[in-house]
Structure formats: structure tokens, C-alpha cells
Amino acid sequence: MRIITVSREFGSGGRELGKRVADLLGFDYYDREIIAAIAQARGLDENYVEKTLDTGIWQRVPLTFHNSFGTGAVMQSAQVGLLQEQTRVVEEIAQAGKDCVIVGRNADVLLADQQPFTIFVCADMEAKVKRCLERAPENEALTRKEIEQNIRRIDKNRGQSYEMITGRRWGQAGSYHITVNTSAWTIKEIAPAVAAFARRWFEHKEQQEEAAHEEG
Numbered sequence: 001m002r003i004i005t006v007s008r009e010f011g012s013g014g015r016e017l018g019k020r021v022a023d024l025l026g027f028d029y030y031d032r033e034i035i036a037a038i039a040q041a042r043g044l045d046e047n048y049v050e051k052t053l054d055t056g057i058w059q060r061v062p063l064t065f066h067n068s069f070g071t072g073a074v075m076q077s078a079q080v081g082l083l084q085e086q087t088r089v090v091e092e093i094a095q096a097g098k099d100c101v102i103v104g105r106n107a108d109v110l111l112a113d114q115q116p117f118t119i120f121v122c123a124d125m126e127a128k129v130k131r132c133l134e135r136a137p138e139n140e141a142l143t144r145k146e147i148e149q150n151i152r153r154i155d156k157n158r159g160q161s162y163e164m165i166t167g168r169r170w171g172q173a174g175s176y177h178i179t180v181n182t183s184a185w186t187i188k189e190i191a192p193a194v195a196a197f198a199r200r201w202f203e204h205k206e207q208q209e210e211a212a213h214e215e216g
Contacts (some may be wrong), residue, residue: 002027002099002202003116005108007162007176010154011128013187014121015103017180020191022101025199027131030093037089051083054157072106083165091180108176109166115205117198125151177201179215 004021008014012194017029022029032046035053039046090110093100108118123131125148131148142150162170173179180194 001094001097002096002115003107003114004101004198005111006100006103006117006119007108007170008099008104008121008123008156009128009171010125011132011153012121012123013131013182014119015185017119017121017191017194018101018103020187021198022107023197024191024195025099025101028100029103030100031104034086034089034093034102039091041085042081053079053086053161054078054154093118106162106165109162109168117201118176118178119194119198120171120173120179122171122179122181123160123183124181127191 002025004025004027005012006018006021008017017033019029021027035046035050038044038053039049042049059141070087086105087110090102090105090107093102094111094114102116108116128151129144129147132151133144159170162168168175178194178197180190182190
């Protein structure tokens with residue numbers, strides 16, 4: 001089983017990159033599907049689940065929280081329950097034993113025992129704002145300043161939740177096998193190179209494991 005996890009800054013194109021890499025490699029792809037599974041299991045609206053997990057619920061939570069879900073006093077039980085459900089869904093995906101790409105959801109740490117190939121996708125602010133403007137719904141009337149504020153807020157929340165759950169810094173280069181800066185590229189252009197690198201990484205890893213087994 002080969003697992004790729006994609007962590008990404010908001011507006012960097014990480015979601016699209018993950019989907020294109022999955023298609024190129026013939027892997028299953030999980031993104032909104034995880035939110036849908038959590039919502040179904042808890043009997044909740046998908047938008048509520050996504051918003052609760054991704055925005056603002058960490059402001060009152062000590063960053064020492066990462067070793068346990070036992071600090072219910074500082075978070076509403078429903079929020080803790082969603083984090084637990086997210087963990088269960090991600091682990092269930094891995095247990096299915098299929099090659100897959102998982103976007104977000106702290107999967108790189110939750111599935112560390114599975115030795116996934118981990119990617120972090122970033123871009124400079126101008127590129128992220130431009131991508132958000134290009135993909136915005138027609139009825140959305142946010143200014144560039146408002147979009148930039150949203151990007152900073154969402155990335156801050158992602159970093160806080162990651163550190164809270166894992167005890168590690170989100171986006172730190174040494175935590176990932178490859179960091180991809182999409183500022184000067186279209187995702188369509190860069191996806192084949194990332195897919196080829198991932199394929200070679202898995203081949204090298206499997207060769208090492210086979211050699212170790214033969215020596216043992």
C-alpha cells in the first residue's frame with residue numbers, strides 16, 4: 001500500500017495538486033470525502049463539520065493539548081468528537097489497504113506508522129490571492145485585502161490545530177519529504193514532476209525494505 005499525504009497553505013493549489021497526482025498514479029483520492037464521512041457518522045451538516053474543524057475553534061485551546069483528547073474542559077465535547085471522528089476516518093482509509101492520496105486532516109502524522117510520502121504545498125501571497133480570485137464563485141465580492149486576511153487566518157488556524165494535535169510545527173520543511181512552491185507554476189505543469197518523484201520514492205523505499213528483508 002502506498003499513501004501520499006498533502007498538507008497545504010490555503011490558496012496554494014494543494015487540493016488540485018493532490019487530485020492530479022492521484023489521477024496520474026491511479027490512486028484513490030480523499031479530500032471532501034473525509035468531511036462527508038464525518039458528517040454522516042455524526043449526523044451533521046458537511047459545511048458545519050468543515051468549518052468547525054478548519055476555522056477558529058483552536059483559539060482557546062492550549063498547545064499542550066496534542067498528547068490527549070482528554071481536555072474536554074477547554075473544548076466543547078462536540079468539537080473533540082469531530083477530531084476523534086476525523087482520526088477514525090483517516091485511519092479507516094489506511095486500513096482499506098489501497099493506494100491513495102489524502103489531502104489535509106493531519107494525515108501525515110495520524111498515519112505515520114504507514115510511512116506515507118508527505119508533501120507540503122506553499123506559494124507566495126500574491127500567487128495565493130490570484131488563485132483564490134480565479135476560483136471564487138461569481139457571487140463572491142471579496143476584496144484582495146479581505147482575501148489576504150482570510151488566507152492568513154485559515155493558515156494560522158491550520159498551523160494551530162496541527163501543533164495542538166501533533167506537537168509539531170505545521171509547514172516546517174524537515175517534517176515533509178518534499179515541499180512544493182507553486183508560485184510560478186500552474187498545477188497542471190507541476191503535477192507530473194511531483195507524481196514521478198513520489199513514484200520513485202516508493203520504489204526506492206520498497207527496494208530498501210526488500211534488501212533489509214533478504215539480509216535478515
